[in-house]
Amino acid sequence: MPQREHSSAQATSYATESATQEGLDEIRRELGQDAVSTDVDDLEEHGFSEWSTSNTTARPRAVVRPSSTEEVSAIAKICTKYKIPMVPFGAGSSVEGNFSSPHSGICIDMSLMDKIVEFHPEDLDIVVQAGVNWTNLNEKIKVSGLFLPLDPGPTALIGGMIATNCSGTNAMRYGTMKDYVINLTVVLADGSVVKTRRRPRKTSAGYNLTALFTGSEGTLGIITEATLKLAIIPPKQSVAIATFPTVKDAAGAASDMIRGGVNLAALELMDDVQMKVVNSSGGAGGRKWEEQPTLFLKFSGTEQAIKDSIRAAKQVAKSSGCGSFTSATSEAEMESLWSARKQALWACLAVRPEGTEVWSTDVAVPISRMSDMIDECKGDAAKLGLFSSVLGHVGDGNFHQMIMYNPNKPEEKAAVKKVIDDMMHKALRMEGTVSGEHGIGIGKKECLLEELGPTTIGVMKSFKRSVDPHWLMNPGKVFDE
Ligand SMILES: Cc1cc2nc3c(=O)[nH]c(=O)nc-3n(C[C@H](O)[C@H](O)[C@H](O)COP(=O)(O)OP(=O)(O)OC[C@H]3O[C@@H](n4cnc5c(N)ncnc54)[C@H](O)[C@@H]3O)c2cc1C
Incomplete structure (x- = not known):
């Protein structure tokens, strides 16, 4: 691609x-x-x-x-x-x-390093090798009532998740990978093995090497083992969706919900294009979706707390121009309502025109700047006349823009690059970051330099x-x- x-x-x-x-x-x-x-x-x-x-x-x-x-x-x-x-x-x-x-x-x-080394349910932590897959881990420990609340790509392994400081839809309620790493065993380039800390949930002893290796993308050492905090599986969950006339309205409602203290477990946005794609790729959850910018809301807690939160969310949504607001009344409806968000990426790939490639990237900005940021980026991308869509973990001010283009048309490719570069500059002007969750890798090195400046990068080096x-x-x- x-x-x-x-x-x-x-x-x-x-x-x-x-x-x-x-x-x-x-x-x-x-x-x-x-x-x-x-x-x-x-x-x-x-x-x-x-x-x-x-x-x-x-x-x-x-x-x-x-x-x-x-x-x-x-x-x-x-x-x-x-x-x-x-x-x-x-x-x-x-x-x-x-x-x-x-x-x-x-x-x-x-x-191959896919073993659970020690499980301490009484301490809400677990020691695992770096090759453990997070979905398998959660399946294995679910009887204990505990789980690891990060949800990046379903195949991801703990070492890669720590190395990218990943997050996902649950980050709004639970935080990102860095919040779950208690200690790490790391092999350095010369073969020496370091353990960054012992096992208490808090410590102020010495430099925080755990944090230094978390998000280092494999550039400082090879993580072989990790002790991770676990969270308690909430007693109940529910889901609602709310549609809006424009993406700016939807993002604005998201900000209002956050600032209004609505108790949300997740808050995700898909624009009208994404919703259209879900329909045209065969639908999701056995329903026909309104092709409008849509917020996906997740709630968790006790039954009464969930009811109160849904009421509060609906109130904010309605005062921000929401068209329809649908909340799940059963487990099956909950699955169905969340399915469009779950299948968004695969749906896009399913409808990708032959010969096109996808330029997909993410940024994060302070919550108060999010609706302007998304609105401007969507407007810039629309001018390309290509397929472009926005989807995001808006509960954290983090969103992804996806543009499909023909790589054999240099002018088209250059125009897409300019839109993405502008998106990075805009995020920085709004005091944001060039990567909310995917890391820098090989493609965003110049952006990181712009974000942090040569002195900070010099210290990292x-x-x-x-x-x-x-x-x-x-x-x-x-x-x-
Ligand atoms: C469908 C899909 C959905 C996704 N959704 C999200 C999302 O919501 N949120 C999110 O944050 N990400 C998401 N991602 C991105 C991806 O899943 C995450 O970046 C994930 O954390 C990568 O884990 P991995 O095991 O695949 O790592 P890899 O891709 O194998 O490696 C990632 C980086 O970590 C380094 N690394 C790997 N293992 C180790 C180790 N043991 N020690 C040191 N360095 C190591 C590698 O060198 C590389 O730099 C998604 C990806 C897909 C395909």
Whole structure:
């Protein structure tokens, strides 16, 4: 799908082909033949992403699958000896070219490290290996009444989720990944193993290294294990949807609900185009949807608390120009009403015209700026005359814009790029960020520089150099050397 090619400037010189080969032979001797794959399809899958807006032409030289922290440490030692770049890999669901391999090297696939190490329901925490998938985890522990409330792509693994500081629809109520990481076990580039903290829910002892590795996109080390906080599964949930004449009205109502203190578990927006797409891709939840900007609201708590919250939300919606407001009266209706939001991305891909690619990206702004921001971005994209849509976790001031374009038409591609660049500049002018949840990867390095400035990036680089002096960990991401 999206083929924005990216390169990356690099001062360090990496292993030659023969040195890489020697390194791989050494890894095979240490971990066994089966741990190293050079299968072409495997390399492609680990070096290119259909989901990602940015990709590179280079691919990893090999995919290595460790099954313990000790094996990860052995790999890192060998890679440091030969100066082979290392790119950690979870499920490959990230969308900013985060796991691409611009300098080739080896991809360290963590999926075999999928064990729950210790479960402490009485302490509301769990120790897991980095390769655990969050949906499997929640299924396994649901009898305890606890869950991990992050909901990124369904295939995502804990290591990748921490490395991107992911979130999702639940972030409004529960916060983002950083709020759930108690400690991390991380293998550094030279193979040394660090544990960032012990297991208390709070501490003020020493530097907060846990936070430093969270969101570092694999550029500082390889996360092998994590202790995570868990949340309590709410006793009841419900869902409502509200339609509005314009996206500005819908975003404005969202801000009013937040500022009015309406008790919401999630607050999502889909514009009229997204709603049309859901209908034309076969519908969702067995219903025909109004093709209007729509807010999706989730409520949780006791039955009475939910009733009160729905009433309060409806009141705000109506005073903000809401057309229809529908709340679920049964479990089945709740599923049905939420289904359009759940299927939004897949629905878009289903209707994508042949030969087009999707440019999809996210920003976040302070809540009070959100309706202006969304309105302006939607207006700019509409002028392109292409398919474009807005969908977002508006409860956090975070939204995604998706534009479909023909990559073989350079003028069209340049026009789309300008709209996306303008979106980034606008977000920064409104004191926002160029990435609410997808990270910087390979595609947004210039934007990050604009957001934080060279002095702040300089401090980040000096942290990186102190733990990765040869710049071997996921080089070419977040910022260049
Ligand atoms: C359909 C769909 C919906 C999505 N919805 C959301 C959403 O709502 N919210 C959201 O935040 N994201 C969303 N995403 C994006 C994606 O799911 C998240 O970014 C997720 O956290 C990535 O996890 P992963 O295991 O796939 O990581 P990968 O894509 O494999 O890797 C991501 C980054 O983390 C690094 N990494 C991976 N594992 C480790 C490790 N063990 N140690 C150190 N670094 C590591 C990689 O090098 C890379 O830089 C969505 C994606 C899809 C496809």
